[in-house]
Amino acid sequence: MLRGNPLEAAQVLDDVLAVIGDNARIHHQVGVYREQGGDMEGALGSYARASATDPMFTEAWVSRGVLLDTRGEWAAALGCYRSAMLADPQHVATWRNMGNCLAAQHKYDEAASAYDTALGLAVGDQTIAFLRASAHAAKGDLETAHRLMTDALREELGQPVEERVGDAVCRFFVRSEAEAQRRERARALLEALEDGVPQGAHLVTVGAVRHLCDEDPVREGHPHRFLDASTVVGR
Numbered sequence: 001m002l003r004g005n006p007l008e009a010a011q012v013l014d015d016v017l018a019v020i021g022d023n024a025r026i027h028h029q030v031g032v033y034r035e036q037g038g039d040m041e042g043a044l045g046s047y048a049r050a051s052a053t054d055p056m057f058t059e060a061w062v063s064r065g066v067l068l069d070t071r072g073e074w075a076a077a078l079g080c081y082r083s084a085m086l087a088d089p090q091h092v093a094t095w096r097n098m099g100n101c102l103a104a105q106h107k108y109d110e111a112a113s114a115y116d117t118a119l120g121l122a123v124g125d126q127t128i129a130f131l132r133a134s135a136h137a138a139k140g141d142l143e144t145a146h147r148l149m150t151d152a153l154r155e156e157l158g159q160p161v162e163e164r165v166g167d168a169v170c171r172f173f174v175r176s177e178a179e180a181q182r183r184e185r186a187r188a189l190l191e192a193l194e195d196g197v198p199q200g201a202h203l204v205t206v207g208a209v210r211h212l213c214d215e216d217p218v219r220e221g222h223p224h225r226f227l228d229a230s231t232v233v234g235r
Contacts, residue, residue, distance in 0.1 A: 007037035010046075024054035031063060043067060056087040062094055069101045070219055077101045092122045099131060100218075104225040106206050108139035129153060133160070134226040137171055157230075165190035168203075168210045172230040186212075186233045201232040 010033035013026055020026075031046030044067060050060035065080030081098040084091060099114035115132035122128060129150050137145035137160040145160045158175035163186035170186040189198060189212060197203045197212070202223035204211050213224040214231040 005037075006033040007039060009033045010037065010039075010042070022049070022053040024050045024057040024060060027053060028057065028060045028063065031060070035063075035067060040067060040071070051083070055083070058084045058088045058091050058094065061087065062091070062097060065094075065101070066097055069097065069104065072104075072219065072222070074101050074105050090121055092118050092125075092128075095121065096128055096131065099135065100225065103131075103135055103138065104216075104219075106138075108135045111135040112139075126150065126152060130157075134228065137173075137228070138226040140171075142171075163187045163190060165193075167208060168193055168212060170212045170229045170233065171227060172233050173228070174230070174233075178234075182233045185235075186229065189232065198232055201229070 010030045013030045013033070017023060017026055017030070027046050027050035031043045031050065034046055035043035044064060047060050047064035047067070050057055051064065054060075061080045061084035065077040065084065068074075068077035068080060078098065078101055081094050081101065084094040088094070095114050095118035099111040099118065102108075102111035102114060112132055112135040115128055115135060119125060119128045119132060129148070130153055133145045133149045133153065136142075136148060140162070142160045142162065146154070149157070157173040158179075160171060160173050161179065161183065162169055162171040163183055164170075165187060168190045170190055172182065172186065174182045189201075193203065193212065200215060202213055202215060204213065204223040204227065206227070211223075211227040212232070213227045213229045216222045216224045218225075
């Protein structure tokens with residue numbers, strides 16, 4: 001990258017491509033630089049050119065899928081991940097990000113299945129283990145979520161619990177020493193929903209249930225894809 005100027009670096013590589021012709025890895029790197037520089041449309045175009053140049057270059061499909069996911073274009077993102085799987089069925093990031101994309105659509109059973117596959121390919125991965133547990137927690141299966149957490153995660157995060165007031169639910173991870181206080185705060189927040197949603201939180205309806213949850217850590221301004229409210233109840 002040229003002195004911290006990713007868009008200039010992308011232009012340099014574009015000039016290289018003009019001389020040497022199409023190269024999937026270089027197209028992909030141009031996409032990375034354009035994404036870092038905030039040119040999302042340009043990044044998508046470069047990722048697409050990388051895939052067109054070499055359909056078996058998995059990283060380009062995944063990078064394109066992740067960017068489409070952050071834009072909420074989930075059908076297109078899933079298409080990219082399926083193409084990545086054809087190129088490399090054992091690519092861990094493909095399965096993990098497919099799970100993330102499915103979770104964003106509240107397809108938690110399918111997301112959990114994708115995480116199962118990812119964890120089978122990357123045994124012991126703490127991030128994937130947490131995502132898998134979160135998918136089960138999001139669909140309300142808190143017992144399975146707790147069982148699937150590693151000892152390290154239980155020590156760090158505690159266990160998944162929920163509070164419910166009428167058709168409104170708040171689910172979060174909590175350690176035992178803070179459980180009573182967090183439950184009390186969650187219930188107070190749910191009972192006060194008629195007065196408005198707390199700042200930094202979201203209220204999203206899934207089926208017949210309204211979920212009070214945090215903001216998604218990936219998609220700014222959107223509800224947490226796992227409907228988690230650990231931050232809002234922990235304030």
